[in-house]
Amino acid sequence: MMHTKNLPRPQFLNINLSTFPSTLDALLKENLKQINSIVKDNPHDWAHLIAPLDDLNDAIEKYWSPMNHCHAVINSPARRECYQACLPKLSAYDAAVGQNSDLYQAIKSIPQDSLDSTQQKIIADHCQDFELSGVALPADKKKRFESIQARLSELSNQFDNHLLDATQAFTLTITDEKTLQGLPAHALETAKALATEKNIPGWILTLEMPCYLAVMTYADDRHLRETIYQAYVTRASDQGPQAKQFDNTDVINEMLSLRQEKAQLLGFANYAELSIATKMAESTNDVIHFLTDLLEKSRPQAEKEFQALKDYAATMHDLTDLKPWDIAYYSDKMCQAHYALSQEALRPYFPEDTLMEGLFTVVKRLYGIQLTLMSDIEVWHPDVKCYQVLDEQKQCRGLLYVDLFARPNKRGGAWMDSLQGRRRLKDNQIQIPIATLTCNFAKPQANKMATFTHDDVLTLFHELGHCLHHLLTQVDYLSASGINAVEWDAVELPSQFFENFCWEKEVLQLITRHVETGESLPDALYNKLIASKNFQSAMGMLRQLEFSLFDFMLHQKYSNQPNQVANILADIRKKTALLPAMPYNRSQHSFAHIFAGGYAAGYYSYKWAEVLSSDAYSRFEEEGIFNPITGHDFLHCILEVGGSKKAQDAFIDFRGRKPKIDALLRHSGIIL
Numbered sequence: 001m002m003h004t005k006n007l008p009r010p011q012f013l014n015i016n017l018s019t020f021p022s023t024l025d026a027l028l029k030e031n032l033k034q035i036n037s038i039v040k041d042n043p044h045d046w047a048h049l050i051a052p053l054d055d056l057n058d059a060i061e062k063y064w065s066p067m068n069h070c071h072a073v074i075n076s077p078a079r080r081e082c083y084q085a086c087l088p089k090l091s092a093y094d095a096a097v098g099q100n101s102d103l104y105q106a107i108k109s110i111p112q113d114s115l116d117s118t119q120q121k122i123i124a125d126h127c128q129d130f131e132l133s134g135v136a137l138p139a140d141k142k143k144r145f146e147s148i149q150a151r152l153s154e155l156s157n158q159f160d161n162h163l164l165d166a167t168q169a170f171t172l173t174i175t176d177e178k179t180l181q182g183l184p185a186h187a188l189e190t191a192k193a194l195a196t197e198k199n200i201p202g203w204i205l206t207l208e209m210p211c212y213l214a215v216m217t218y219a220d221d222r223h224l225r226e227t228i229y230q231a232y233v234t235r236a237s238d239q240g241p242q243a244k245q246f247d248n249t250d251v252i253n254e255m256l257s258l259r260q261e262k263a264q265l266l267g268f269a270n271y272a273e274l275s276i277a278t279k280m281a282e283s284t285n286d287v288i289h290f291l292t293d294l295l296e297k298s299r300p301q302a303e304k305e306f307q308a309l310k311d312y313a314a315t316m317h318d319l320t321d322l323k324p325w326d327i328a329y330y331s332d333k334m335c336q337a338h339y340a341l342s343q344e345a346l347r348p349y350f351p352e353d354t355l356m357e358g359l360f361t362v363v364k365r366l367y368g369i370q371l372t373l374m375s376d377i378e379v380w381h382p383d384v385k386c387y388q389v390l391d392e393q394k395q396c397r398g399l400l401y402v403d404l405f406a407r408p409n410k411r412g413g414a415w416m417d418s419l420q421g422r423r424r425l426k427d428n429q430i431q432i433p434i435a436t437l438t439c440n441f442a443k444p445q446a447n448k449m450a451t452f453t454h455d456d457v458l459t460l461f462h463e464l465g466h467c468l469h470h471l472l473t474q475v476d477y478l479s480a481s482g483i484n485a486v487e488w489d490a491v492e493l494p495s496q497f498f499e500n501f502c503w504e505k506e507v508l509q510l511i512t513r514h515v516e517t518g519e520s521l522p523d524a525l526y527n528k529l530i531a532s533k534n535f536q537s538a539m540g541m542l543r544q545l546e547f548s549l550f551d552f553m554l555h556q557k558y559s560n561q562p563n564q565v566a567n568i569l570a571d572i573r574k575k576t577a578l579l580p581a582m583p584y585n586r587s588q589h590s591f592a593h594i595f596a597g598g599y600a601a602g603y604y605s606y607k608w609a610e611v612l613s614s615d616a617y618s619r620f621e622e623e624g625i626f627n628p629i630t631g632h633d634f635l636h637c638i639l640e641v642g643g644s645k646k647a648q649d650a651f652i653d654f655r656g657r658k659p660k661i662d663a664l665l666r667h668s669g670i671i672l
């Protein structure tokens with residue numbers, strides 16, 4: 001029996017919402033006071049500056065994260081009110097710390113001779129954060145920098161609002177049911193409900209994602225698809241049904257010009273250079289080379305896939321002039337005709353008990369790590385389970401909370417989060433990390449075992465991959481333990497890496513057992529699953545490369561020329577497009593990832609992380625997927641090191657060389 005009495009026990013249900021914000025406020029004020037006195041009174045060395053800063057950050061994380069988590073998974077009006085009262089306090093605190101130039105100077109002056117490499121990296125990371133937020137600039141430039149920052153956040157908000165308004169302003173009322181032929185029941189129900197809400201007969205179609213996707217994929221009426229397509233790709237632009245009403249053209253141009261100026265103020269040639277300063281990629285050329293290499297290798301296969309689609313549409317459906325609004329529709333028909341594999345048909349093979357047991361067996365065989373259920377710990381909902389993570393020496397490495405099912409008042413999607421990070425305390429005790437794994441799978445009927453689709457299983461493996469990265473860390477400093485300080489374009493490595501196991505026959509044997517017959521996934525279904533995995537993968541690759549190249553080159557080459565955005569995009573499409581774009585296409589006007597999200601000159605990271613994870617996984621393919629040496633190398637070189645070294649160095653430690661794109665191309669069925 002394990003001793004569990006010394007484990008941390010975060011409280012979720014007893015948070016006093018009425019006093020929470022004022023206590024947070026007091027904590028933050030006290031922290032700011034402490035920071036000032038640390039900087040003023042303490043010697044500027046690791047023990048007297050960084051260590052106490054970690055204490056202060058740790059106190060905030062431990063106080064705030066259970067509340068933050070409950071707001072996401074057991075929301076209520078009172079919780080929302082409390083949460084919203086806290087947000088401005090936290091952002092004011094972040095700004096006060098981030099703009100504290102005395103603190104920056106103090107950290108910068110820490111003597112580093114006697115520090116280990118992790119400590120040196122943490123100091124370098126801190127200094128870089130300060131410098132990129134403009135703290136080190138001379139007064140006049142700093143003023144300009146601050147006004148650029150303020151204007152950029154206004155503009156990104158405007159971009160988002162235009163896009164939202166344009167999306168909502170468009171509706172299409174259908175009165176003849178024949179027009180909607182092919183649409184799935186859930187899409188029809190939503191469209192009907194919208195019309196009923198407005199008291200009009202018929203159905204209302206919108207540009208919201210579920211409706212747009214349903215029409216593009218399933219609507220038999222070609223003209224309907226064209227109408228919705230045109231409205232969708234002209235949102236927030238000078239074209240289409242709402243031409244110039246919510247036009248993002250000026251917003252985009254001003255943002256690009258300000259981003260360029262911001263980058264130059266900080267000493268970079270362009271915004272792309274600034275973006276990669278905090279990423280694993282070493283130069284802008286690295287990124288361009290990486291993307292073009294993938295493009296050149298994928299293009300021939302994508303052309304073949306596209307030709308196959310054209311042939312299919314011509315022979316089976318008499319359609320000889322394939323247009324952009326036909327692609328998803330005929331692709332779906334073709335996929336069904338070739339593979340006829342539905343996710344629902346796989347469900348009975350993945351009951352919860354077998355899946356979880358098999359998943360934990362995979363973890364055990366790879367890393368020697370065991371997850372054991374804890375019964376005597378508070379959780380926020382009866383569905384939630386908490387596990388202790390035990391290593392080969394039976395030491396507790398961390399706690400993992402798993403919350404699998406959708407329910408009212410729980411945010412959608414799947415994600416991992418940290419409730420606390422690993423660190424070594426003053427008395428040499430270890431504070432263990434705690435992670436949460438949240439999904440929104442369909443909840444089973446009462447008294448029935450939950451079952452999962454293969455897509456669900458991929459999601460579960462993905463999120464557990466993130467959690468293990470956070471939980472298995474051996475770094476002693478909070479600023480670099482677990483997922484902290486891992487470069488942005490490498491943070492998806494452990495999660496995407498872990499997904500690979502879901503496609504292995506040996507793993508599927510472990511995690512499947514038919515709810516009625518008890519048999520594991522049969523070969524026939526397995527073969528279909530593998531074949532459907534790579535359907536049109538090169539076409540998908542080209543689409544992602546178009547977004548990535550456009551985003552990156554835009555931020556690398558922008559120079560205030562008229563029509564430059566459209567010209568750069570047109571140039572890239574010459575290499576990426578399989579079908580000429582419609583002249584009215586303004587999809588850049590709704591590219592929120594880069595104009596209203598955090599992905600500017602960083603969209604390539606999706607592909608970058610896929611290359612890393614595929615390449616890392618290929619060593620397992622070479623040496624045996626359950627080879628314990630390979631598993632332990634991955635544990636020691638990648639999972640345990642967190643942000644204590646550069647992701648590139650950690651990768652080379654594991655793979656013995658820099659990353660290569662070959663494995664991703666092979667896993668996508670693009671090269672053999």
Ligand SMILES: [Zn+2]
Pocket residue numbers: 462466492495
């Ligand atoms: Zn992820």
